[in-house]
Amino acid sequence: MKIITSEQFYTEKNDSSDIQTSEEQLDSSVLEIIKQVRADKDAALFRYTEKFDQVELDQLLVSEQEFIEARNLVDSEFIEAINDAKENIREFHQAQKEQTWLIENEKGILLGQKVTPLEKVGVYIPGGKAAYPSSILMNVIPAQIAGVKEIVITTPPQKDGKINPYVLVTADEIGIKTIYKIGGAQAVAALAYGTETVDKVDKIVGPGNAFVARAKKWVYGDVAIDMIAGPSEICVVADETAPPSYVAADLLSQAEHDESASAICVTTSKEVADKVKAEVQKQTEQLERKAIIQSSIEQNGRIVIAKNKEDAFDVVNKIAPEHLQLMIQNPTESMQLIKHAGAIFLGNYSPEPLGDYFAGPNHTLPTSGTARFASPLGVYDFVKKSSIIQYSExxxxxxxxxxxxxxxxxxxxxxxxxxxxxxxxxxx
Amino acid sequence: MKIITSEQFYTEKNDSSDIQTSEEQLDSSVLEIIKQVRADKDAALFRYTEKFDQVELDQLLVSEQEFIEARNLVDSEFIEAINDAKENIREFHQAQKEQTWLIENEKGILLGQKVTPLEKVGVYIPGGKAAYPSSILMNVIPAQIAGVKEIVITTPPQKDGKINPYVLVTADEIGIKTIYKIGGAQAVAALAYGTETVDKVDKIVGPGNAFVARAKKWVYGDVAIDMIAGPSEICVVADETAPPSYVAADLLSQAEHDESASAICVTTSKEVADKVKAEVQKQTEQLERKAIIQSSIEQNGRIVIAKNKEDAFDVVNKIAPEHLQLMIQNPTESMQLIKHAGAIFLGNYSPEPLGDYFAGPNHTLPTSGTARFASPLGVYDFVKKSSIIQYSExxxxxxxxxxxxxxxxxxxxxxxxxxxxxxxxxxx
Structure with missing residues (x-):
């Protein structure tokens, strides 16, 4: 893992600002998929599922029988963990609920803001071999708390035509029964415009690959979307009080996501930098996803040595990280120096995976520097407001x-x- | 103005659902403009201003001298009206302010949500011959209340290279000094990516023509945007207590915006329908923008006769109107029947222009049925949230x-x- 100075960091950061307005090849594929789904509806969905997921389906909807089968494949320890997480996520998001308000004055003027839940929401959950039960909790629960009546999930099927049992059981545990076996841009198109089987929704949320992200950008405006997710990042600010083994483990937890993920440690201490570097090397060797981690750390992993605390937080704000950990003495006192971050983790016992799975705040966070202007997914994403105006004569x-x-x-x-x-x- | 039944309305509405994912010709022009602005920066802005606004500028920024000149061209009655509107808009939007919150429990767990204003916001104001001082108030004030430090305006210059004095004075009255003489897609590109003169912003807001709207869709993701505005609409629900002359005047106020604007009256009474129709005809003759109004009313104006109150509100919710006026007895009691509307105006003395200019709630509202999922512009558009997580050992x-x-x-x-x-x- 490269150790660099804050000046070097700024130079690198400016060189790599390679924003893509248009991605022509991806766009032409995605637009063709959207066009076909709008024209041929279900027939197009079956075709694309055969092409991309390599499975010929009889029906797009998960059956009651499949939910029952999934129950038998999942252990009780998992169900217990999901339910504990569910409770924490519910409790946190309850605090985000907004109420309708009205102000009336003596002049015969009534003004206000009516808060109404969205009617129909579609949640995209990545699939295939992997299972992401936590994404179901994080995307569905805020919508439920907002009061959304129709919530559906869409996720690509495995090659055997089934959906991962952990996904099905998690959905079942929070009362979601409508699950489509559709993935990719075709799922986004189906949710945006409707087909015989899939109802058009008002908003599409949830993570996905480049096809999903690009399809969301295209349908945006005809339907609402949560955000266009890019590569994920973590930034850990560490001082001498931070155990280097903890810091390294947290950096690596982000690096394992994929090769474009980035893990950055900012410190004012050369000693901390050296120790973290050594720990990163040591721990990487023992991790299952070593190949991805090595590639991610080599390309995007950095330990930045800042001149002082202010310089350290300038680096943080330049990154506007999705996840920010403050492993420093009295972290709360430094909160005011943070301008942009998706989620802020304070102290040595608040590692990012705690937030990914369990603590309660949402794990769908603004990536790739969009924390400059975007927020975590929340209950506010599943309501809309209407102004109210009444004047007397x-x-x-x-x-x-x-x-x-x-x-x-x-x-x-x-x-x-x-x-x-x-x-x-x-x-x- | 055509009188139709609610069944006919639904048939028409379904036939005309002509959503465009891609608008190829417009896109290729807009993408070329974005590309050139990113490559040539200020030089491209001067070139496009010469091409589209037919004026060769020396500098892009409005000078102090121009602000002073504008003052001499504007009457005190206007300034008084602007300041009264400003106070009302401020008062309403103050109620939208959100606070950072923290919850600590006895188990050593601290969770919360930090609210931080965006740093830099760009406001697009349409220009050329017309002046839209109200758009300045409605777009700038919520950003100021949110605490945004850098707010800039961009607006196309007149052919003499000047900016409309009412626009300049309004900006001045609310403390905005940075105004660029740039319009169209080139203005959006400059705000999104920055040039020598124009600082890159975090969010672009404000109304604009098709080029502006499409450019906003393209830069969305690299920068935040408010919404992609489409044609504007009004829906008036009227019963026998609604003066037909008022109803007609309100429909026409919307129709004058442009030919694609739509004005729809919903009533359960054939008599009300006939009277409103007659008033629309009569009043249209006396209005300055008669040609636009006639075209808009002919294409998109409808008086819908509903079977009963529930049917009337089903029509309303199918439209999901930007502006909804309830000119019926006890309008407040019917609020619960409204699922989707940008702004709701209650009673006979709350016409839409009251909301456009004066009452306080924002006039930037979700158009073209996007009130299904979108909200009026508000203070919430100019802040972002960060989650906070702290666990004890x-x-x-x-x-x-x-x-x-x-x-x-x-x-x-x-x-x-x-x-x-x-x-x-x-x-x-």
Missing amino acids: DALLSASDKITKLANTEGLTAHANSISIRKDNLHA | DALLSASDKITKLANTEGLTAHANSISIRKDNLHA
């Missing part, structure tokens, strides 16, 4: 000249007419 | 088996290692 009358003045300045004379017709014909 | 220890179980189920063994290394080496 008197209240409108006393505002009428100002409103017509502004409307006329903008050249919108029919707007002015809507006010003046009332002024001129009270109690019409 | 004991708290982590007691959760450790559950976390490693879940990590191992997902095959993420380095995640499990990050937990078990702590369990096995406490106080490392």
Whole structure:
């Protein structure tokens, strides 16, 4: 793992700013898939599932029988862990609930904001060989707390046409019964525009590969989406009080995601840097996903030596990391120096996997520096607001000249007419 | 204005659902503009301003002198109206402010949500011949209340190279001094990626034409955007207590925006339908923007006769209108029937232009049925959230088996290692 100075970090960071507005080849595939799903609907979904997932399905929906079979394949220890996590996630997200409010004043003016849950939400869960039960909890629970009535899941089938049993049981545990065996851009298209089997939804959420992410960008506007997820990152700020073995383990937990994941340690101590580096080397050797980890650490792993605390947090804010761990003395006192981070983990006993699986806050976080402007997935993503305006006759009358003045300045004379017709014909 | 039944409405609505994922010709122009701005920066901005706005500029930034000149061109009545509107908009949006929260429990667990304002926001204001001071207030004030430090405006110049004085004075009145004379897709590209003169921002908001809307869709993800605005609509639910002249005036105020705007009246009374239709005809004749209005009303204007109140609100929810006026007896009692609407106006003295200019709630609203999933622009658009997680040693220890179980189920063994290394080496 390379040790660099903060100056070197800034130079690297600027060189690598390679934002892609258009990805032509990916786009043309994704657009073709969307077009076919909109035209041929279910038939296109069966075709693409055969092509990409290499399985010929009889039906797109998971059957009741499949839920029962899955139960028999899953151990009780798993179910217990899922239920504990579920409770923590529910408790945290309850605190995000927003209420409708109204303000009435003595002049006969009532203003407010009505909060209404979305009606239909589709959750994409990656699949194939791997299972991501935690993604189900993190994406479904906030929608349930918001009050969304129809929540469906879509996930690519295994080659045997089944869905991973841990996924099915987790969905079952939180009351989701509608699961489609559809993956990739075709799943996004089906949720966005509807087919014979799949109902059009109002919002699509959940992680996915490049096809899924790009399809979400294309359907955005016709339907809401959570975010366009990019490679994942962790940034650990460490001082002498941070056990180097802990720091290294946390960096590696992020690096194992995939080769484009990035793990960065920021410290003001050369000694800490050296120790963390040594631990990273040592621990990597013993990890199952060693090949991915090595490649990720080599390409994107860095230990940055900052000049001082302020410089360290400048580096953090430049990264705007998805996950930020403060393994320093009195971490709470440094919170004010953080401008951008998806989730902030404080102290030596709050490693990122605690947040991924268990603590309660959402693990769907803004990646690739988008923490500059985006938030974790939350209950707020599953409601929409409507403004409420009620003026009495008197209240409108006393505002009428100002409103017509502004409307006329903008050249919108029919707007002015809507006010003046009332002024001129009270109690019409 | 056509009078139709609710059945006819549903048939029309389904026939016309013509969602465009890709607009090839527009996209290729917009992508070329983005590419050139990213490559040539300021030079490209000068070139496009000459091409599209037909003016050769010396500098992109409005000068102090231009602000002073603008002051002399604007009447005090306008300034007074703007300041009254400003106060109302501030007061309403103050109620949207969110606070950081923390929850600590006796087990040594601290969880929370940190709310931080965005750093840099760019506001696009349409320009050329027309002036939209109200858009400045509605887009800038929520950002200011959120605590955004850098707010800049970009707007296309007139052919004389100047910016409309009402726009400049309004910006000045709310403390915005950085105004760029840049319009169209090139303005969006400059804000998204930065040039020598224009700083890259975190979020781009504000209305614009098709080029602006499409450019926003393309840069979305690299930068945040408010929404992709489509044609605007109003829906008025009217019963016998609604003065037909008021209803007609409000429908026409929406129709004057442009030919694709839509104005729909829903009523259970044939008599109300006939009276509104007659008033629409009568008033249209006297309005300045008669040609636009006639075209809009003919194409998209409808009076829908519903079977009963429930049917009327089904029509409303099918439209998911940007603006919804309830001109019926006891409108508040019907609020629960509304599933989707950008803004809800209650009673006979709350016409849409009151909301456009004055009452306080935002006039940037979800259009074209996106009220199904989107909200008015608000203070919440200018902050982002970060989750906070702190576990004590004991708290982590007691959760450790559950976390490693879940990590191992997902095959993420380095995640499990990050937990078990702590369990096995406490106080490392």
